[in-house]
Amino acid sequence: MTDDVALLLRRAGFGPTAAELAAARQSGYSATLSALVAPPGPDVGATTAPVPELGPDPYVGLPSPTPAERAKADGARKTQTMQVTRWWLDRMIVANHQAVEKLLFFWHGHWATSVSKVRSAQLMLTQHRTLRNARDFGDMAHRMVVDPALVYWLDGQHNKKDAPNENLARELFELFILGIGQYTERDVKEASRALTGWRAVLDSDRLVFDPQHHDTGSKTILGTTGNFNASRVVDLLLKQKACPRFIASRLWFRYASSTDPIPERVREEMAAAFPAPMSMLRALFEADAFRATRHTMVKQPVEWLVGAIRQLGLRPAHLRQDTFTQLYNSLDGLGQRPFAPPSVGGWPAGPAWLTSAAAPIKLNVAHTLAGLANPGRLTPEDVAYILCVDKWTDRTYAVLRDVRDARLLLTLGLVSPEYQVT
Amino acid sequence: MDSLTRRRFLRASGVVGGAALAAGAGGFGLAELLRTASKEPAGGLPGKTNKVVIVTLYGGNDGLNTVIPYADSAYHSARPELAYAPEKVLRLDNALGLNPVMKGLKRLWDENRLAIVLGVGYPKPDRSHFRSMDIWQTASPGSPVNTGWVGRWLDGTKAPVEAAVSFEPVLPPLLAGRTRVGACVSYRGLALPPWIEPGVVSALGRTEPDEPAMQARAAAAYADLISMERVVREPGQTIGSPEAADDGVGPATGTGAGNALAAQLALVARCVEAGVSTQVYSVSLGGFDTHAEERTGHEMLLTQLDQALTGFVARMARTEAGRQVSVVVYSEFGRRVRANASDGTDHGTAGPVFVLGAPAVGGFYGEQPNLTDLDDGDLKATMDFRDVFGTVLSSVLRADPSRYIDDYRGSVLPFVRSD
Numbered sequence: 001m002t003d004d005v006a007l008l009l010r011r012a013g014f015g016p017t018a019a020e021l022a023a024a025r026q027s028g029y030s031a032t033l034s035a036l037v038a039p040p041g042p043d044v045g046a047t048t049a050p051v052p053e054l055g056p057d058p059y060v061g062l063p064s065p066t067p068a069e070r071a072k073a074d075g076a077r078k079t080q081t082m083q084v085t086r087w088w089l090d091r092m093i094v095a096n097h098q099a100v101e102k103l104l105f106f107w108h109g110h111w112a113t114s115v116s117k118v119r120s121a122q123l124m125l126t127q128h129r130t131l132r133n134a135r136d137f138g139d140m141a142h143r144m145v146v147d148p149a150l151v152y153w154l155d156g157q158h159n160k161k162d163a164p165n166e167n168l169a170r171e172l173f174e175l176f177i178l179g180i181g182q183y184t185e186r187d188v189k190e191a192s193r194a195l196t197g198w199r200a201v202l203d204s205d206r207l208v209f210d211p212q213h214h215d216t217g218s219k220t221i222l223g224t225t226g227n228f229n230a231s232r233v234v235d236l237l238l239k240q241k242a243c244p245r246f247i248a249s250r251l252w253f254r255y256a257s258s259t260d261p262i263p264e265r266v267r268e269e270m271a272a273a274f275p276a277p278m279s280m281l282r283a284l285f286e287a288d289a290f291r292a293t294r295h296t297m298v299k300q301p302v303e304w305l306v307g308a309i310r311q312l313g314l315r316p317a318h319l320r321q322d323t324f325t326q327l328y329n330s331l332d333g334l335g336q337r338p339f340a341p342p343s344v345g346g347w348p349a350g351p352a353w354l355t356s357a358a359a360p361i362k363l364n365v366a367h368t369l370a371g372l373a374n375p376g377r378l379t380p381e382d383v384a385y386i387l388c389v390d391k392w393t394d395r396t397y398a399v400l401r402d403v404r405d406a407r408l409l410l411t412l413g414l415v416s417p418e419y420q421v422t
Numbered sequence: 423m424d425s426l427t428r429r430r431f432l433r434a435s436g437v438v439g440g441a442a443l444a445a446g447a448g449g450f451g452l453a454e455l456l457r458t459a460s461k462e463p464a465g466g467l468p469g470k471t472n473k474v475v476i477v478t479l480y481g482g483n484d485g486l487n488t489v490i491p492y493a494d495s496a497y498h499s500a501r502p503e504l505a506y507a508p509e510k511v512l513r514l515d516n517a518l519g520l521n522p523v524m525k526g527l528k529r530l531w532d533e534n535r536l537a538i539v540l541g542v543g544y545p546k547p548d549r550s551h552f553r554s555m556d557i558w559q560t561a562s563p564g565s566p567v568n569t570g571w572v573g574r575w576l577d578g579t580k581a582p583v584e585a586a587v588s589f590e591p592v593l594p595p596l597l598a599g600r601t602r603v604g605a606c607v608s609y610r611g612l613a614l615p616p617w618i619e620p621g622v623v624s625a626l627g628r629t630e631p632d633e634p635a636m637q638a639r640a641a642a643a644y645a646d647l648i649s650m651e652r653v654v655r656e657p658g659q660t661i662g663s664p665e666a667a668d669d670g671v672g673p674a675t676g677t678g679a680g681n682a683l684a685a686q687l688a689l690v691a692r693c694v695e696a697g698v699s700t701q702v703y704s705v706s707l708g709g710f711d712t713h714a715e716e717r718t719g720h721e722m723l724l725t726q727l728d729q730a731l732t733g734f735v736a737r738m739a740r741t742e743a744g745r746q747v748s749v750v751v752y753s754e755f756g757r758r759v760r761a762n763a764s765d766g767t768d769h770g771t772a773g774p775v776f777v778l779g780a781p782a783v784g785g786f787y788g789e790q791p792n793l794t795d796l797d798d799g800d801l802k803a804t805m806d807f808r809d810v811f812g813t814v815l816s817s818v819l820r821a822d823p824s825r826y827i828d829d830y831r832g833s834v835l836p837f838v839r840s841d
Contacts, residue, residue, distance in 0.1 A: 158764030295634035359647040417640035
């Protein structure tokens with residue numbers, strides 16, 4: 001039972017500290033789960049990481065920038081992107097409400113929007129706030145269909161009555177709300193007409209609606225005919241039976257198993273809790289099938305890094321700029337930088353993270369973090385305690401036993417196979 | 423330029439899952455691969471094994487701006503902003519020409535070493551990247567299956583893991599069989615940090631007998647790192663360093679620095695020259711999802727493609743083993759005939775397939791789809807893609823296509839010399 005508590009904390013959050021794990025073991029599985037999915041009171045830890053104020057986008061007020069102005073604005077955007085990334089990583093670390101922060105990262109991967117095309121850190125931050133403030137999935141879907149970053153990412157600003165662009169409509173069906181196989185090509189085309197007329201502007205956190213580009217004609221979507229607009233399309237999709245099941249299966253994929261499909265019973269129990277994502281997660285974590293997934297999930301790079309920083313008692317906000325830059329670039333090398341998913345399909349999972357190309361990057365990051373933690377004398381048992389590893393294999397123990405240098409010992413713990421899988 | 427919304431990792435994102443895929447990704451190194459090379463293959467002349475390199479263009483390549491129907495007025499009126507003027511295209515005959523940036527492929531065409539199969543697609547086109555790519559790789563348009571056609575060939579011939587190799591970051595479904603999977607070897611540069619003893623990393627890379635599978639795989643990555651690190655430190659191999667790629671300099675941003683396809687093909691070349699027994703190589707280039715401002719981005723991609731392919735073919739022509747290598751280039755679909763309002767094109771249907779290399783018999787195969795007889799704004803395929811892959815099975819792999827492609831009714835196309 002106590003091991004189940006550790007599993008729960010690793011999956012529901014970014015990686016518990018030794019103190020958090022000890023406290024959770026005291027309270028037991030059920031109370032720990034309740035505290036995770038319905039945390040009491042405000043998040044005190046998170047108050048030390050307030051959302052940054054970026055000011056206007058560097059391109060605002062530059063209707064026709066000179067090459068020099070452009071270079072300057074691009075540089076400023078890059079700095080701002082790094083600033084919001086640093087803030088979010090810091091927030092993941094200091095937040096007491098770990099399940100809330102982890103779920104937010106899940107949603108980011110779900111509505112996978114990348115700053116590499118959106119360019120504006122302001123718009124990315126606006127989207128982040130939207131995901132954070134959404135009451136439930138239904139509210140989130142309504143806000144996201146008119147989210148400037150998402151709409152820009154999927155070419156919605158080009159989607160006009162006279163020449164619809166299907167990108168956004170297709171992903172609403174396929175990746176965001178229903179899942180593949182639940183709609184026809186005709187539905188995508190008709191829905192894209194309903195989404196016409198919206199475009200993002202840099203100096204506003206809301207889309208601009210151009211009525212002359214909106215298609216007011218009748219559309220037939222999923223067998224229903226009407227004068228659909230963006231909001232009504234979302235209403236229609238949310239009403240489909242496939243929607244709660246699809247969201248349940250996506251949560252299962254990230255929280256339980258990226259290789260085995262969601263058991264039907266778990267899926268139905270989760271779907272019954274739709275649209276409240278935390279209630280859906282509660283159903284997932286209460287299922288016996290969840291506990292059977294131990295040792296099958298590979299930590300995503302962000303999970304690995306954030307968990308390590310938490311356990312070592314560090315904070316991104318307090319790092320030197322060049323140290324943070326190294327971590328930032330390393331996340332890129334590992335293939336998972338927040339605000340920059342590789343495609344609208346989101347990040348990969350499972351063994352895709354365990355490449356030999358990732359191994360040297362992890363070694364270097366772990367070495368840097370272990371150096372900052374500046375440990376005193378350590379034994380392999382101490383390292384297991386700090387990193388909340390249940391038990392070293394004989395292999396890893398044999399490696400650690402012969403290491404005298406505490407920094408190297410901690411480094412090897414962080415890159416050990418045991419630490420990379422939950 | 424900015425159309426990088428979909429690239430690789432598609433399959434791995436788990437929108438469509440597959441346990442066989444999980445079994446194949448990672449865990450096999452270039453060093454192991456090179457060790458399978460034998461200088462004197464049993465019962466045959468050295469280097470006399472046919473090989474094929476399958477190049478996947480992720481995102482849906484705009485076939486009409488690749489092999490351009492420049493003489494057709496319907497082409498120019500459907501996409502006035504995107505169409506190439508007749509005098510700009512590299513003419514192949516009096517109707518079709520290559521995109522102006524594809525000068526290397528034009529040269530191969532002139533030397534009769536480039537075959538172009540026209541209008542390739544499948545019945546009831548699906549415009550989802552994920553599903554359409556699945557269809558091409560599994561060769562099963564009717565119903566989803568979780569094995570690729572190369573994977574089934576691996577099953578059927580009881581092939582060793584190195585018979586089919588992917589140099590992509592993630593194993594494509596193409597190489598996943600029911601009982602066997604191809605090897606997936608990362609092409610990225612590898613370097614061991616100076617502060618750690620290689621012996622320590624090796625020791626961490628040993629797997630324990632009763633270890634959970636995923637944990638064993640995490641260990642295997644270190645064993646692989648050690649063995650690949652030696653091979654990669656060779657002249658001509660660039661050691662990649664991670665750097666934040668958010669400056670959006672081109673559509674390949676995020677798919678890896680530089681010309682990722684050229685890097686993958688360099689690894690193929692090295693394996694072929696070393697006498698590795700691999701018969702199928704899978705490589706890829708992403709970024710073809712050109713929904714907006716297509717022209718610049720697409721030209722950049724086609725330039726990369728052209729340079730990588732022609733460099734590879736030239737290198738392969740220099741050795742006996744290399745002259746057994748055919749290259750097949752495809753994408754999951756073409757794009758809509760009509761441009762959208764964003765100076766881009768939405769997902770479409772049929773497109774051209776390229777076959778090149780010394781064994782290729784140059785020329786056109788099949789018919790260019792009619793630009794005025796469309797299916798809801800899209801080209802009607804004139805050639806089934808299973809005819810193309812069936813020919814690869816039959817003429818390159820010497821296998822019976824009907825064993826590995828369900829409902830195979832195709833005929834072998836003479837685009838590869840079968841001597």
